[in-house]
Amino acid sequence: MTVHFKQDKPDKANRLDDMKQGVLGKALPRVEGLAKVTGTAPYAAEYPIADCAEGVLVTSTITRGEVRSIDKDAAFAMPGVIAVIDDPLLTTRAAQGTADEAPQQEPATVCYWGQPIALVVAETFEQARHAAKHLKIEYREQEGAPLDPQAVEPEEQEDETVRQGDLAHAMAEAAHAVDVTYTTKGHASAAMEPHAAIAEWDGKTLTVHASLQMLNYNISELADSLDMDEENIRLISRFVGGGFGSKLGVSEETVAASIAAKQLERPVRVVMSRQQVFQCIMRRSETTQRLRLCVDSDGKLTGFGHQALVSNLPGETFAEPVLQSSHFLYGGENRELLLEVARIHQMTAGSVRAPGEAVGMPALEGAMDVLAEKAGIDPVELRLKNIPEKDPEEGLPFSSHKLAECLKQGAEAFGWDHGPRQPRHTQEGEWWVGTGMASAARVHNIAEAKARVTLKADGSALVETDMTDIGTGTYTVVAQLAGEMLGLPPEKVLVDLGDTRHPRGPGSGGSWGASSIGSAVYVACLALREELADRIGIEESELELSDGKASAGESLTDLLDGKDLAREGHYEPGDIEDDFTASGFGAFFAQVRVNRFTGETRVDRMLGAFGFGRVLNHKTARSQCLGGITWSIGVALTEALEFDPTDGHLVNCDLAEYHVPVHRDVPDLDVIMVEERDPAASPIQAKGIGELGMCGGAAAIANAIYNACGARIFDYPMTPDRVLAAMPD
Structure with missing residues (x-):
């Protein structure tokens, strides 16, 4: 029933x-903790399935063009090789961000360096890896693939465009105004478990053990990819070793394993290498963001402008939603918001760890700190003055709103020093010490x-x-x-x-x-x-x-x-979704020290106060907050995807060169949960917390760097060379 x-x-x-x-x-x-720490919880690649062949993906070594031929005979001459599969489905993603017009026939189209184009199947993983590495492929390469988002004419995302009032006039007439541009680098999901799948075919039913986040959508995606009925597919994903957006959709290893299992009529396992995960699953787009903010003599926002440029492959529908919380976080009757997408031939851009606010909020909250200094207002007070009573663009009421409480409780618990703020106020040996703060917001879905x-x-x-x-x-x-x-x-x-x-x-x-x-x-x-x-x-x-x-x-x-x-x-x-604007809110406070000689930044302490409805489990919720704050440290100081400007391949494609925060980067963190009941958010009065904890935290660190040493930096991550270059004499 x-x-x-x-x-x-x-x-x-x-x-x-x-x-x-x-x-x-x-x-x-x-409840599953014991199984995980004892190694008895089976992840996607770990199911003991008899007679399982091993598959290794082959990826392209050109940026744009076509696959003309693959020397399968040479591969079959290698030990243990069972099959070389070059089905055109392997060149497209059956996942979030699928191109509108995916190539479905030979020759296989290559859209970016590192794109999967074939699968080698062998009796052992080592045999498959060896054959895949030496597989000879002939391409027809197309020159002139654009790689720099600044060098192409962008497309405006009209559904994100807002123009209310006259922002230019408001900026000209304001008591105080700022016009600043921030950049952020691309990011990787960097989940601990690599992408993996084991597919079995019994002649009627395809059973796939895979590392996936959304089976309700994934089964439809896989069925569509394979031209099968959903009732003939079973997906199993009991334990997932992290996703952070990278496993939202069915990706190449799952499709490849399924095709191979059907063709060979035996189980096939495909596990991506760490480098392949980095190179071809998805990236967070880099961003360039212009913030124009102005206030009257009382510190009330009269103008709010946020313009962002992001990138993706041609034909992809996803655009990093940088402006997501800017639409409602602060007031200002004169508003201009604009999101543009540049079409370039780098790996697919998609949802990565709090898409939108994770990079939009650090820019906005950095600009708010610049504005607070220019207006001579305490940064906490500036934010409190500009919390809107209703959605400033849609006119909708908020389902609940705890930003003020988070700001006040967070400031008190952190020991925030209210009042005028001057850089370089505290020096301990060769270290400048400073504090900074930022608001947090993440739309509730x-x-x-x-x-x-x-x-x-x-x-x-x-x-x-x-x-x-x-x-x-x-x-x-x-x-x-x-x-x-x-x-x-x-x-x-x-x-x-x-x-x-x-x-x-x-x-x-x-x-x-x-x-x-x-x-x-x-x-x-x-x-x-x-x-x-x-x-x-x-x-x-x-x-x-x-x-x-x-x-x-x-x-x-x-x-x-x-x-x-x-x-x-x-x-x-x-x-109810059309009747309210729903969001989680919060505030970050950080203390950092910056080395006056090297520009090295160390986070001494950090606190986050968050309001997200009913707390369902205090320990798991706090853990999510701690994880989000840790990601904030990465956005602020270390994380950056680096692409070769000549062919667009990812240079730092593993956890040795892509620098996520490690234990020594993360101090003791404090979390305050401002519990509430939000009856419009859900029948259980709860809202999401998994991503709120990283939406804006990087700006608290950036603002603390400025307060410590006087280096106002507009490019994330704030690496020692950038800090040193921005330090005043």
Whole structure:
């Protein structure tokens, strides 16, 4: 039995506050934690499947052109080689960011250096790798592939364009104005687990173990790629070693393994090397951002301008949504926002770790610090003055708004020194010491979701959905939510995720996972509670469940009478999405020290205060915040994709040369969770947290660098050479 709930208005019942089990929100450890730390949790490449052949992808060594021929005979002469597959599907992504007109026939079209063009299958991985490395390919190369986004005519993204009032006039008449340009480098998702898939074909059904974030979409993508019916495909992704956007869609290793398994009629495993993951999965676009901000004599914004240039391959539909939170974060009646895309022949740009705000907010919040200094206003006070009462462009009310509370609580906990700020106020030996802050914002998304909850005759519960856990704590949060609703300790709730045989969940991405699947579980559990209440003869609102018993004394096992009881919850966002602007908000505070001789920056301490609705698990939520702040340190100081300007190939394509923050880069971090109930965000009053923690944090570090040593830098990452060059004499 399926129960459908479409949310058209705020759910102010807050029923979860009335439950009696007392486990929701608690800092419970991961239910799958033991399996992970003991190595018994199987990831995509680790399933013990008999007679499994090994496949290795071959990638292009030209920037643009066609594959004329592949010397398969030479490959077959090598030991162990079973097949060389050059299906045109391997040259396109069946994932987020798929080109509108994907090539479907020979010759295979090459659009960027490092694009997968063939698969070599052999008996062992070493044999396949050797043959792939020596595979001879002849190309017809096309010259003049554009690689520099500054050198091509960009395309305006009209749906992002906003022009209200007269920004130029406001800038000219303002008491204080700033016009600054920031740049950010491209970023890699850099998930710990590389992309991997094992495909099996039994003549009718294709079963694929893969590392994927969104099985509900991935099964459709794979079916479309292979021209198969979805009912003949089963995807399994029970454990994912990180995704950060790179595994949102089906990518080449999954398609390649599937094609090979069908052709060879035996299982095939394809695991990308670290270099291949970096070179061909997806990148975050570099950005160039112009900020024009102006205030009156009281520090109120009268003008707000944010223009951004990003890049992607020709034909791709994705554009890094740099302006996403700029549309509503601050007021200013004269507004101009513009997003442009330059078409270049580098690897596909797509969603990477908080797409949009992760690079848009550091530029905006850096410009706000410049404005605060010019206007002689404390940076915290400037932001407090400019929090809008409603969406400044759409006129919609906010579903909830905790920016002011985050700013105030964060400043107090950090020990923020309010008032006029001067660089180089503190020196300790050869180090300048300074502090900085920034606001945080990340749009709240929610998606359609389904989950089946079964009360077993023995008094335990089973939750089934194809929702994934990419390391964010989904297994645990779902167990807590079902346990709270049904009066069971989490250890009596079995959560079965990552299998397309189950009802379709929302997938993990966009920070919508917990609130979306949680809402589906809530709907299913509410229906179960109504059935149990009916059996007792009371209203559901009167039913109290705790430790497997009802308040009237009946046990769940007695009420079930030896039979399982199941309900499928189907949650769907409705008209409410058009009635409110929904976002998580927060504030970052950082203290850094900058070496006066080398320009080296060290983060001494950092604090984030975040408001994101109901906290479902204090430990997993805090962990997400800590991870986001750590990514902020990377954006500020170390992370940058470097492409060769001659052919567009990625130069730093591994974790040795692409510098993510390591333990020594990360100090003790503090997190404040400003808990709230947002009835318009979801039936469980929760919003996303997975990405909010990195949206703006880099600017707090940049602003602290300026406060420490006087180096105002407009290019991320702020490496020692840049800091040194910007230091005043």
